Amino acid sequence: MSPNLIENTVIFVKKKLDGVEAGHDWFHIERVWKISKKIAEEEKCNLQVVELAALLHDIADPKFHDGDETLALKISREFLEGQSVSTEIIDQVLFIIQNISFKNRREVPAVLPIELQIVQDADRLDAIGAIGIARTFNFGGFKNNLMYHPELPPRINQSKDDYKKSNGTTVNHFYEKLLLLKDLMNTDSGKKLAEERHDFMLLFLDQFYREWNVE
Numbered sequence: 257m258s259p260n261l262i263e264n265t266v267i268f269v270k271k272k273l274d275g276v277e278a279g280h281d282w283f284h285i286e287r288v289w290k291i292s293k294k295i296a297e298e299e300k301c302n303l304q305v306v307e308l309a310a311l312l313h314d315i316a317d318p319k320f321h322d323g324d325e326t327l328a329l330k331i332s333r334e335f336l337e338g339q340s341v342s343t344e345i346i347d348q349v350l351f352i353i354q355n356i357s358f359k360n361r362r363e364v365p366a367v368l369p370i371e372l373q374i375v376q377d378a379d380r381l382d383a384i385g386a387i388g389i390a391r392t393f394n395f396g397g398f399k400n401n402l403m404y405h406p407e408l409p410p411r412i413n414q415s416k417d418d419y420k421k422s423n424g425t426t427v428n429h430f431y432e433k434l435l436l437l438k439d440l441m442n443t444d445s446g447k448k449l450a451e452e453r454h455d456f457m458l459l460f461l462d463q464f465y466r467e468w469n470v471e
Contacts, residue, residue, distance in 0.1 A: 261304070261308075261339055261341065262304075262307055262308075262311070264339060265307075265308060265311045265312065265335070265339075266311060268335055269282065269285055269311050269312065269315060270282050272315055272331070273285065273314075273315070277394070277395065277398050278391075278394050279390075279391035279392075279394045279395045279398075280314050280317050280395075284314065284382060284391070285310070285311060285313075285314060287378075287382050287387065288310050288313065288314075288375070288378045288379050288382050289307065289310040289311055289378075291377075291378035291381050291382065291449075292306050292307065292309075292310040292374050292375050292378040293306070293307065293310075294378075294445070295374045295377055295378060295443055295445045295446055295449075296374050298443070298444065298445045299370050299373075299374060299443060299445075300370065301370045301371050301374060302345075302348070302371055304345065305345060305348045305349055305352070305371045306371050306374050306375060308336070308341075308345070308349045309348075309349045309352035309353060309356075309371065309372075309375045310375050310378060310379075312328070312332045312335070312349065312353060313328075313352065313353050313356055313375060313379060314328070315328050315331050315332055315353075316328040316331050325354070328353050329350050329353060329354060332346075332349065332350060332353060333346060333350060336349065348369070348371060351369070351372065352369075352371060352372045352375050352376075355368070355372060355376075356372065356375060356376050356379055358380070358383075358433055358437070358440075368442065370443075373442035373443055373446075374442075374443060374446075376442060377441050377442050377443050377445070377446030377449075377450075378446075380437045380440065380441065380446070380450070381446065381449055381450060381453065383433070383434060383437060384434050384437050384438070384450065384453040384454060384457060385452070385453025385454075385456050385457065386453075386456060388434055388453065388457065389456075389457060389460055392426055392429055392430070392434065393426055395426075396425075396426030396429070401424070401425060401426055402425045402426070403425060403426050403427060404425050404426065404427040404428075404464070404468060405425050406468075408424065408425055408428065409428070410424065410428035410429075410430075410431035410432050411424060411428070411432060412431065412432060427461070427464065430457060430461060434457060435454070435457065435458075437450065437454075438450040438451065438453075438454040
């Protein structure tokens with residue numbers, strides 16, 4: 257295994273994600289990586305697995321690759337094998353990448369390894385709060401979705417296929433995903449960090465509606 261594995265992974269991810277949509281770029285990866293390490297300080301875990309999974313979890317987001325959920329696994333495996341990482345570590349990292357997504361939450365095992373819990377919490381934390389709001393509107397603009405339409409209600413409890421095909425409004429996405437994440441956190445640290453970010457989104461929505469309705 258390369259003695260500079262994490263550094264090499266950072267270089268690889270930065271290069272691979274150069275020029276991608278801003279909500280899923282290197283800076284998103286870097287924030288998830290930092291939050292993962294912060295949460296990991298309070299947990300008994302394999303930090304190397306946590307760091308590798310955090311760095312590689314969005315190396316090929318299916319949203320930008322025709323829904324292909326195997327590409328990220330293929331790219332990550334090839335990179336890690338090229339770094340002479342053990343099969344055991346590779347399998348753990350790929351398991352996290354495969355099961356981290358919100359849309360796949362109904363398909364994952366009932367008991368998740370702590371490493372997955374940590375990286376999943378970190379990824380979900382970056383989807384809420386001020387950064388989450390910014391990323392959500394950035395992606396909505398990227399897809400040319402409406403910001404809001406008072407006659408289009410959110411679609412709660414969508415199936416995986418419906419969620420993937422959804423082109424609803426950006427504000428509806430708060431109800432379809434973002435406001436649900438606080439109660440889906442795994443770790444105590446993740447739950448604590450989610451509280452403030454969740455409350456900020458509620459404040460934002462309240463202000464948004466007041467401005468929309470010219471109150």
